[in-house]
Amino acid sequence: MRDTPVTGAIMTPDTQQPPAALAPGSAGIVRPECAQFDMPLALAGGTSLERYQLVYETYGALDADRSNAVLVCHALNASHHVAGCYEDDPGNVGWWDNMVGPGKPLDTERFFVVGVNNLGSCFGSTGPGSINPATGKPYGPDFPVVTVEDWVHAQARLADRLGVERFAAVMGGSLGGMQALAWSYLYPERVAHCLVMASTARLSAQNIAFNEVARRAILADPDFHGGRFYEHGVVPARGLQVARMVGHITYQSDDVMAEKFGRALRSGNYGFSFDVEFEIESYLRYQAEKFSRYFDANTYLLITRALDYFDPARECGGDLARALKPATAEFFVASFSTDWRFSPEHSHEIVQALLRNGRNVTYAEIAASHGHDAFLLDDPQYHALVRAYFERIAEVQGGR
């Protein structure tokens, strides 16, 4: 098992970070933990999971009054491994290591940070690749379709287990931001601050369309075997690769792709074939191949569906302010100028709904060239804002 960032951009060879153990400000050597839950979890789809496990990591120490916990929620293909690295795998650096660590914007010398792998994922928490106790075989397609809200309910149980009654903050980017937002209205009394980056309160038709392309590619791969590929000793690598390529394009801005790759050719000349010729092709294939070696195809289906379904306003006649009415947290919302997956307009909608409800909102629209991926990168303006926000939280708490 190797964890990777939410999108591949920060793991590309040209931007790969040095082992965290060596880097100043690193969370250092970390170890994942596992929590077992034997009480059934009712799911939005009408079924329930009888028992499950959640894999998580923590960084920093919980205060005596248990008031300094921060939950970091992950996006599509990331995991509980938010920061630091593993003793036996020092190159495996957490996906948000630039954000979380001693002295970093989310300072683990002040805060007790929790990263948790979501249900249905493939990094240790119960998911389609786990053994279904009812059959003794992997769940595969029998793993229930889960929602952002289902994840939040499972995370709340983990918080109980950790003795965290109320989070100082719940935060996340993209799909992680949806979870943070869902915490604010599902468990208002348990969230003091909510940080929602590069996210949305609902996918657009175009967003859903890209997810559907990815799912089609996976479902159409003969090695998918209706989701029971585990039993056939294969993985639908080709479908997963196409899915990943589509995703990857939407994570980056046109501009940054132009700047990084442009029309550069690998050999300098046209080969008049369908092999890799342009650098951008090579990059996409490399990322896709890497992805298909560690990511689970059923998980990809589940997580894209959770993205599609997230729409808190849906049960309120489309009125997002009404859906967010229960929330009492203070909010930090950030968007990035070149993010065309969840453009700043998506964040505006959230901010406007919160302001209509009289919530306290800090909103930053950050000029950044990297598109959706920007929330993962250490843009100085962005990090300074997050740092300032957490410093304020710490001060209000009588920070240490």
Place this chain on the structure above:
Amino acid sequence: MRDTPVTGAIMTPDTQQPPAALAPGSAGIVRPECAQFDMPLALAGGTSLERYQLVYETYGALDADRSNAVLVCHALNASHHVAGCYEDDPGNVGWWDNMVGPGKPLDTERFFVVGVNNLGSCFGSTGPGSINPATGKPYGPDFPVVTVEDWVHAQARLADRLGVERFAAVMGGSLGGMQALAWSYLYPERVAHCLVMASTARLSAQNIAFNEVARRAILADPDFHGGRFYEHGVVPARGLQVARMVGHITYQSDDVMAEKFGRALRSGNYGFSFDVEFEIESYLRYQAEKFSRYFDANTYLLITRALDYFDPARECGGDLARALKPATAEFFVASFSTDWRFSPEHSHEIVQALLRNGRNVTYAEIAASHGHDAFLLDDPQYHALVRAYFERIAEVQGGR
């Protein structure tokens, strides 16, 4: 064989046009013609086609002085069937029927209009599905990779055959616009006016990336059989469908997708499955399935590669003005505000290069909500501009 528009949008049930035979201003019943060429055509890739055929249609009549011919070049999945309909298939209306016909912006009572299916395509001109005389089997992957310039050279031979020394205009949208542009520098003395809509002088990294996803989907389909699927009696329908879905998303603006589909559900409720649930999914699958029934997978590979390769400035150190230096035509260039495939900036680059060369350029940036597809739709402002441009051409010629 059914021809369809360059992108599927104008063939969807909600916008399908009545049979042209009944519509006022229709080019009426038309009949494709076929021209055989036995002189080898040297190709950019270094090989040559020994013999080939081009299927074409004409509308209107060639003047006695042969000065009123207009060549209409097609884009990715369209054909020679530009306008009118077939006697035995009245519902099969040409892909640019709203633009070309008696009294239409490109008025077939004044102009002799030629539509030609490009080499490598799958609508009658020689392509991968044609019999390779060397083997007696379909070319399949042995059909050479062709370029925009190759197409133009083949079109020039067809013009010779038709007795057209010089076109009053060469026009096209998207990939068709690239051909029009290539005519202007390859055969400057043969083009009086050049109309380039929703096009570009070179694909961006993002454009190439989307093409690469489409190609991967096709190449990875086990039914592709290395391009020799004809001999196996199958077609790589699943790969083609994914390719088409990706393309389709890029042809439409986010806004128009939101307006047409939004987050509407087919059943009104979430089904907690990976079946079609959102209207946008249903639409994409419908379009993709239709496409996979008539379009050739090898052609899709070839045409996306021709798109990738088009880059006239490449041999001039990136200097587009220098590449376009030979052109003597007057130009009409149009872009569409919500086209994110070939955004207005792509057209700006062409216009600026032409102006640097002292060319006469009419440029229109049209406010249109439909994205790249807009060049196919009958936006009144757009059509009025094209009409006015052709009226000016006709007048200068001493129009009839």
